[in-house]
Amino acid sequence: MMRQSSLATRLFLSATAWLVVILAITGIVLSSVYRNATERAFDRRLNLYLRTLIAEVATPDDPPDRQFQSLGEPLFELPLSGWYWQITRSDTEKPEVRASRSLWDKKLPKLEEQGIELTAAGIRIGYVEGPENQDLRMVERPVDLGADGKFLVSVAGDASEIFDETRSFDYYLGGTFTALGIVLLLTTVFQVNYGLAPLKRISESIADIRSGRAERLEGEFPVEIAPLARETNALIDANREIVERARTHVGNLAHAIKTPLSVIVNEATTHAADPFAAKVMEQADVMRDQVAHHLERARIAARVTIVSTVTEVAPAIEALRRTMEKIHRERGIVVEATVDPAARFRGERQDLEEMAGNLVDNACKWATSRVSVEVTVETPAKPGAAPMLRIVVDDDGRGLSPAERAQVSRRGQRLDESKPGSGLGLSIVNDLAALYGGHLALSDAPIGGLRAELRLPGV
Template sequence: MADNNAKAQSLTARVLTIATVWAVIALVVIAVLISTLYRNNAERAFREVLLARLYNLINSVSVGEDGQLGGEVQLGDLGFSQPDSGLYWIADIVDGDDTDRLTSPSMGTLQIDVPSAGEIPFNARYERFYPTIDSNGHEIVVAETEIVLEGGTIARFRVTGSQHAVDGDVAAFSHRLYLYLGLFGVLSVFVNGFAILYGLRPLDAVKRALEDIRTGKTETLTGHFPREIVPLAAEVNALIDNNKRIVERARMQVGNLAHSLKTPIAVLLNETRGMKPEQATLVSEQARAMQQQVQHYLDRARIAAQQNSLLVRTDTAEVLERLTRVMRRLNPDTEFDLALPEGAPQLAMEQHDVEEILGNLLENAAKWANGKVSITAEAPEKIRSGSGQRPLMDILIDDDGPGMPEDQLEEALKRGKRLDESKPGTGLGLSIVSEIAGEYKGAFKLERSALGGLRARLSLPVAVR
């Protein structure tokens, strides 16, 4: 879940996605806008050409003595001479018959529907433009006007142009426009990605600096950071300093409390020398139990004060090897086998606490073993930073002793519970191990061992890399 959230909340992906979506939207809007403006300009230019040809036609036609239209028309485009080209011109007399009509050679026998002035009115200059379809099905645009010629003759003049030519020109322009803008958009995505990755590179430096802090290489966030990240680095350093002050203050208070309680307990133990044996034994046992209880809760307070510290590290292999050597010297008749994984990770715990709980378990195993104790450390498969919970490493301590019935495994972890009064002890050892492991968000439980005796499974938090 944490990894999925990290992917979903990637700053690089978020910025790149927003930049890409914005670039695509902007390019689409720009493409549509430019294409529309080009079409409007193309159609306006097309109408201006038609209008120029229309007045060229008017200037080329006159009324003869017989009242018929005549003249030599040259509009400068061979399309007016080619049949079915979509380029036509027509000059006729209003209210005249078909004999009072001049047409371009391209017209042939084609007919063009002319809408009434009511459907498409003339403008203030007595001109109008309208789309229509000739008898061969070509879409054309007509420029039309009516002029009073010599002798009061009213003539109608029309010049047409092919709508397909305009559409083809706009389509070709739009195709090139979309192609170039598409290439520009793809290039922009790569440039944006490079700019974003380059701009976020200082965050990688911050990440490496934080990793150095977690691994104990340094105690402060140091480096050359951009102006925007400097306040963040300062706040992180302030947080680390505050955390260190809290730890030191807690340790000092623990030391002061331990020192203040040491004398009263020592006085009680000293007073037992002048008491009757029965009373002395009772007071002495209770005083020592109180001493252990006080030390236990002082340790819990110390752990609570520093368990979230970023700088707490303990070398697992070093502690286990040292404790195993000590146990071999103290128990020469017992075989101690130690199996460590290659590159055993560090524990995110205070070394004193690791030594106390492991020493407790090794002493207990040696006490009950018939001749063999096995210590095995099992590292987690993946150790990564960024998750909400630290990975745990299992440490297994097995003995070949008599073991313990299943129904007594949980009972043995209760404070002060001694299941065998023949062995020395206060019954606090296993409960202390369980409570210290719990304080570090770890776990401890007893199981049946493959050696035939008891297995102590200790799960402790690993320092992330």
């Protein structure tokens, strides 16, 4: 599946395409204009020679050997030079032809025979193939001198001058436009990056908010982006308010339900010998466990829906280690903790302490003399993914069989009624870890007892 291209890439490609099209069209237009200008300048030169020849034909004052010497162009004397003139008398049975020495006994083609029509000025002009397969630009004009005869006067020049001039201009134009295009593309890249910088800053700020490094979008934004920043901040504030209200409702509900349950249990306790009272106490305990479980889930869900905060793991685990050693001091339980200093949990400290505390407390209850806690940071397998925390709690107790591990993971299940607790510890850890996108796994510990391995999102 192809990855969606970024907005900057799409803008750059769009700008590049338009730039190439505009430069190409402009280059073609300029090249055509320059070619036309070059042709017009060349045609003016040919027309000057043409008018001179017509004047010579109309007023032949000079003797034949000195006639047509006033053109002043040595190329007309150089054989096959590419510059030619030709005068053909067309009103006789056998046309008389006079031509420049440069034609070298050859003849120029007639534009009339190629289907070129007379212009408003009474001339024909176009490209022809001359002697030695030369490309010529030629102009011809029919002249009627009445009794002196009818003539067709033609002048041709080497068209390579036009082609060379146009080609040189195209080379310079192409180089100039290439340099201009590169400058414009670099300018476009700068403008796109500069113009989208506020959006990139908003994206980075939202990532900081999500990871807990910031609480709001801060800083000045352009007037076009400022409304987006304001609405985003308003959405974050509204989300916090909703979560706070949910927490308040959960607390109120807990108090509202636990108080009647306590009354029921107290009343039933006064009639402990009555089987009905015993049944009421049993069901009240079940209800209390159910209420505690579901209220805890609601409280957890309310917390993790808010924008994430970041918790330093090392201080929380160290405080937990000292607390557990004090609680289980009479049994001589030693709690060892090894924590990566860079470990940070993407969530609230209270939730981390609740999950790790349940695991360590459970390990201390079953351990013979030693509990080991190790916290490491696992680098993400995929680029761009967040790292994961790996919290491993081992004890040197008797351990659990696979069937017992499955049993203790279920809500309210206890293997030994002599141990204090409600049986909700591992279930709460499971639920809380799942809400954060982590999970809990039980296995055999290398030191002989149970290993509880908890994976949580890191930063």
